[in-house]
Amino acid sequence: MSAPLLSPTELEAALRAIGAERYHNRHPFHRALHDGKLTKGQVQAWALNRYYYQARIPAKDATLLARLPTAELRREWRRRIEDHDGSEPGTGGIARWLRLTDGLGLNPEYVESLEGLLPGTRFAVDAYVHFVGERTILEAIASSLTELFSPTIISERVSGMLRNYDFITEETLAYFTPRLTQAPRDSDFALAYVKEHARTPHEQQAVLNALKFKCGVLWSMLDALDYAYVTPGNIPPGAFRPA
C-alpha cells in the first residue's frame, strides 16, 4: 500500500514520533552518562569522540550551503556555520567544545588530531556529511531535525552531569548553554521548511526517512562508545585509552 498524503500537522506529528522512539536520549550510554554511572575515563572518551561530530558539523553545513538555491536560504544556513566556527579564534561551538575536553583533562592537540577517535564515530559522522552532500535539499534539511529534540537532552545531561560527577563544573559544560537557544531557532526553521516543501507522499516519506537516518547516526556513535568503553578489553587498536 502506498503512503497517504499527510497534512503539515500530521507530518510534524510523525517526525516527533520518530524522535520519541529513536533519539539518542534513549541510548543506554547516554542514560549512564547523565546518571553518573560512568568513570572519568569513559566521560573523556565520550567528549573526545563527540568532538568529531562538532568539528564536522560546519563542514556538513557548508556542503549544504553551497547547494542552496536562494540568498534567503543561504543567509539562514550560514548562521549555523558562524555558530560553530565563531567569528574569530577562540569563539564558536568548536572552541567551546575544546573547553569541555580541556576541563576533562584532555590535551587539546590530541583531541584535534583525531588520533584517538573510534572508527565507529568516524564512520557515523562521515555518513552524515555524505548524506547531506548527496541527497535532495529537502532530505538534507530534514536530517538536521534531530535538533527538535536536543534542548531536552541537553537540559537532562547538564543537570545530571553537574549533580553526579565531582569533576564536572558549569564552566566545563558551558558549550551547551547557547545551544538551548540556537537549536530551537534552527529546528523551527527546518521544520517550517519541510512542512512547506514536502508536498507528495514520496517527499514526506523521504523526510521521515532522513530523520530516521540521522537518529541512527547519533545512536551508532553511542553504540561505538558503549562497545569500546564499557566492556573491558574492547578498545580498538589506536583508540583513546583512559589513564
Ligand SMILES: O=C(O)c1cc(C(=O)O)c2c(n1)C(=O)C(=O)c1cc(C(=O)O)[nH]c1-2
Ligand atoms: O547534545 C546533543 O545531544 C546534540 C544533538 C544534536 C543533534 O540532535 O543532532 C546536535 C547537537 N547536540 C549540537 O550541539 C549541534 O551543534 C548540532 C548540530 C546538528 C545538526 O544536525 O546540524 N545537530 C546538533
